[in-house]
Amino acid sequence: MFIVNSPIVETKQVHENIFIQKIHSPEVAQSAKPGQFLNIRVSENTFPLLRRPFSVCDVEGENIYLMFNILGEGTKMLARKNNGETIDILGPLGNGFNLDGKYETAIIIAGGLGAAPFPFVTRAIKNKKNILTFVGGRTEQDVVTYGLENYVLSSDDGSVGFKGNVVQSLEQDLERINISKSKVFACGPNAMLRALKDFCIKNDLDCEVSTECAMACGFGICQGCPIESTQQSDKYLLVCKDGPVFNVKDIVI
Amino acid sequence: MSKVDLSVNIGSLKLRNPILLASGTVGYGNEISEFSDLNKLGAIVTKSLSLKPRKGNPPQRIVETPAGMLNAIGLANVGVDEFLKEKIPFLKKYDVPLICNIAASSVEEYVECTRILTSEETIKAFEINVSCPNVKDGGLQFGNDIKAVGNVTAKVRAVTNKPVIIKLSPNVSYIFEFAQVVKDSGGDAVSAINTLVGTSFNIFTKKPKIFNINGGLSGPAIKPVALAKVLEISRKVDIPIIGIGGIMNWKDVIEFMIVGASAVQIGTLNFIDPTAPEKIIKELEDYCIANKVEKLSNLTASYII
Numbered sequence: 221m222f223i224v225n226s227p228i229v230e231t232k233q234v235h236e237n238i239f240i241q242k243i244h245s246p247e248v249a250q251s252a253k254p255g256q257f258l259n260i261r262v263s264e265n266t267f268p269l270l271r272r273p274f275s276v277c278d279v280e281g282e283n284i285y286l287m288f289n290i291l292g293e294g295t296k297m298l299a300r301k302n303n304g305e306t307i308d309i310l311g312p313l314g315n316g317f318n319l320d321g322k323y324e325t326a327i328i329i330a331g332g333l334g335a336a337p338f339p340f341v342t343r344a345i346k347n348k349k350n351i352l353t354f355v356g357g358r359t360e361q362d363v364v365t366y367g368l369e370n371y372v373l374s375s376d377d378g379s380v381g382f383k384g385n386v387v388q389s390l391e392q393d394l395e396r397i398n399i400s401k402s403k404v405f406a407c408g409p410n411a412m413l414r415a416l417k418d419f420c421i422k423n424d425l426d427c428e429v430s431t432e433c434a435m436a437c438g439f440g441i442c443q444g445c446p447i448e449s450t451q452q453s454d455k456y457l458l459v460c461k462d463g464p465v466f467n468v469k470d471i472v473i
Numbered sequence: 474m475s476k477v478d479l480s481v482n483i484g485s486l487k488l489r490n491p492i493l494l495a496s497g498t499v500g501y502g503n504e505i506s507e508f509s510d511l512n513k514l515g516a517i518v519t520k521s522l523s524l525k526p527r528k529g530n531p532p533q534r535i536v537e538t539p540a541g542m543l544n545a546i547g548l549a550n551v552g553v554d555e556f557l558k559e560k561i562p563f564l565k566k567y568d569v570p571l572i573c574n575i576a577a578s579s580v581e582e583y584v585e586c587t588r589i590l591t592s593e594e595t596i597k598a599f600e601i602n603v604s605c606p607n608v609k610d611g612g613l614q615f616g617n618d619i620k621a622v623g624n625v626t627a628k629v630r631a632v633t634n635k636p637v638i639i640k641l642s643p644n645v646s647y648i649f650e651f652a653q654v655v656k657d658s659g660g661d662a663v664s665a666i667n668t669l670v671g672t673s674f675n676i677f678t679k680k681p682k683i684f685n686i687n688g689g690l691s692g693p694a695i696k697p698v699a700l701a702k703v704l705e706i707s708r709k710v711d712i713p714i715i716g717i718g719g720i721m722n723w724k725d726v727i728e729f730m731i732v733g734a735s736a737v738q739i740g741t742l743n744f745i746d747p748t749a750p751e752k753i754i755k756e757l758e759d760y761c762i763a764n765k766v767e768k769l770s771n772l773t774a775s776y777i778i
Contacts, residue, residue, distance in 0.1 A: 221507055223748060261745065266540040266693045266721065271745060434535050436542060437744040439507075441500040443520075443546045444535035455528050456549065461504075 221313065221439065222247045225306040229283060231299060236361050237289045238333070239299050246282040248311055254319060254340040255405075255430055255465045258286070258311035259438035260298070268294040270436050273460075275407070276312060278339040278367055287336040287366065313438045314464045317341060317428055323403035325350040327425075329416060331386050331408020332362045337430055339367025341405060352397065356386030356412075387415040399425055406430070410473055417468045427468040433459040448472035477761035478768040479754070481515070481736050483713045484661035486598050486636045488515040488570060488736060490757070491726065491769065492750050495717055495740035496521055496574035496600060496640075497546065501560040502567070508747035511567045513754060515736060519556070521576035521602050524586050526552035536673050536682040541695060541719070542741060543671050543688030548576045553589050561595055570597040572638070575629075580621070584628045591633040598635050601625060604642030604667040616642030616667070619654050626658035638715065640664040641702075643695075648702045649709040662713040664738065665706055666699045692741040693719040700732050707733025707774050722749075723756035730772040 226245035234240050248258065259271035272294045278285040290296050301307065319326075319341065326349045328338050335355060342351060346369060353371035357363040360380035363373055373381025374389035382389040386408070404427035406416050413429050420427040433445035438460045446456030447463065450470055457463065457471065479490035496518040499505050511517065529549025536543045551560065564571055573596045577583040583601060590596055603625055604616030615621045622639065630637050639655045641648055643666035652663045668689025673682045699718025706714055716734030720726060721742055729737045742749050761769055 223508065223746070268537060269540060269692055269741070269745065270537050270542060434533050436535050436544075436741075437747070439747075440504040441498060441747075442535065442544070442744050443497075443500075443529065443549050444544065446529065446532050446534060446549070448531075454526065456531075 221311065223310050224248065226309050227304055227306050228301050230303060234366050235364060238364055239288055240366060241286045243284050243307065244282060245284050245309060248309055249279045249282050249284050252276045252279055252284065252312040253316035254344045255316035255337050256312040256314045257464060258309050259313060261308035262294045262297045271310060271438060273435060273438055275336040276340055277336050278343060289333055310438060314460060317405055317465050319345050321403060324401040325352055327397065327402050327404045328353040329386055329390065329404060329406035330355045331412040332357045333364065334408030335364040335368065337407055342367060342369050354386050354390050356389060386412060387419050391419065399423055414473045417473055420468055428465050429468050430464050431459050431466060435460050477758055477766065479757060481770045483715060483735050484636045490515045490754050491736035492754050493518055493715065493736055493738045494743060494750060495738035498740040498743040502564050505743065505747050509751045511569045513751055514569050516570040516572050518572045518574050518600055518738060520550050521548045521574045522550050522553055522556055522586060523548060523576050524553055524582050526550065526555065531684050533683055538673055538690065539694060541690050541692030543673055543683055543690055545683045545685035545688040553586055557593060561593060565595050571595050572598045572600050574600045574602050576602040580625050580628055583625050584632055587629045588632040591635060598638060599633060600638045600640050600664055601629055602640050604640055617645055619650055622651050623654040623658040626655050626660040630659035636661040638662040638664055640667050642667050643698055643702050644670050649705050652706040652710040652712055656710055656712045662715060663706065664715040664717055665702050666718050669695055669698060693721050695719045696725060700728060703729060703734050704732040723753045723760060726753060726757060727760060727772065731776050733774045735773050
């Protein structure tokens with residue numbers, strides 16, 4: 221875990237409201253695992269006060285990549301930063317996906333900006349496993365394919381790909397999947413993760429999901445990001461420290 | 474001048490410097506020890522402990538506000554027994570005074586927690602949280618009731634010889650009256666201030682952003698309030714004050730000491746930069762050298778009005 225000031229190499233707009241930022245950060249790049257996140261301070265001033273959590277989108281040599289859309293002032297400031305300006309990175313944080321195992325096919329499920337961790341996941345496993353990716357969003361504008369491979373598109377309004385949500389899209393393609401030799405890796409809105417959990421339990425698919433929750437610190441001291449556990453009813457797990465990746469059976473979404 | 478004395482006293486508690494880490498912003502020390510040398514700090518104030526473990530509030534527990542944050546954690550903690558078994562062994566490895574913050578739902582629970590913990594030698598003092606705004610069955614109702622604060626102070630005082638510090642609520646008209654009752658009831662010091670009650674709503678859904686509706690406001694947004702409360706106590710009551718509220722750098726520490734604080738606690742800043750407390754200690758030393766302050770504690774209540 222590091223706290224480092226790292227220079228921005230490039231900021232690229234890849235979709236109407238989606239940016240990919242390349243940052244030179246050798247320490248973080250060398251230690252990050254797919255599914256981990258960074259807590260980034262976008263300003264030295266008191267606004268925005270707190271760091272913002274971002275998935276490690278990808279790692280290439282000494283560079284890391286972030287994927288974000290502009291949701292508020294923090295991400296607006298981040299998108300406007302010039303090449304060479306530094307940002308204060310705390311990370312890598314969290315546990316990351318467990319990509320090892322006997323499965324042959326990784327089924328990646330990405331809803332909207334939930335695509336963010338999967339370029340790194342794809343890079344890590346593409347020579348070892350088959351990859352089948354289901355990418356969905358409300359409209360074409362929300363369907364993000366940056367860094368992904370072998371993908372099937374879906375949109376709620378049918379503006380691109382299958383008309384329906386990403387879980388329905390997976391369901392439709394289930395015939396071509398060998399369930400017993402597959403593992404699901406997912407990230408997206410809670411409604412999507414809930415539907416996916418039901419689907420995976422029903423079909424006996426092993427599934428890990430990356431979760432989100434508002435947090436302040438990112439490493440367990442603020443206790444701001446509880447998530448209900450299916451194993452222990454008397455205490456919460458923390459998204460930042462126990463996650464953000466959980467086996468879907470272990471949490472209440 | 475090359476050597477400065479940063480040490481401070483809070484009643485009988487002697488600290489190597491005035492920088493304490495505030496309760497609820499340092500866990501039980503282990504996470505923050507990855508960033509900061511705990512042995513360099515003045516003291517650590519543990520997360521609030523209750524007699525039994527508390528699960529805390531459901532999400533959303535945190536929301537950012539202008540120059541601050543609201544939290545409604547709900548005093549999630551492991552409880553006294555697990556603290557002694559699982560957390561104390563780690564903290565024993567460090568040479569840093571440990572102040573146990575205690576939260577409870579009744580006077581009897583405050584007393585029982587203190588009684589159990591007082592025999593643990595690693596614990597050097599108690600901070601009694603009578604003012605947490607985030608729990609329904611305790612906290613504020615004590616902090617807003619002057620008789621209850623006096624009663625809790627006296628009852629806790631009776632079961633420990635260690636310093637008793639009462640953490641005061643800012644959500645009262647005259648905080649000095651509460652500091653006075655703490656002193657009169659045998660308390661050794663006060664911490665001022667706990668978080669301010671605040672809320673935040675989503676303008677589209679019209680729903681509160683925090684599950685608990687209200688949260689405790691912390692961060693630089695509350696610093697002027699905290700300074701005013703510390704000054705009020707300092708001018709009217711002769712009791713050591715630990716200043717808390719939006720400290721972001723060494724200048725804020727000096728300001729709190731000038732208005733009356735003997736020491737300070739750093740809170741929200743730990744979430745943003747967990748290395749900051751250690752840096753601030755070095756910067757305080759630099760300030761003393763540059764300004765020919767031989768003993769930092771001489772700044773306490775040095776205001777000129």
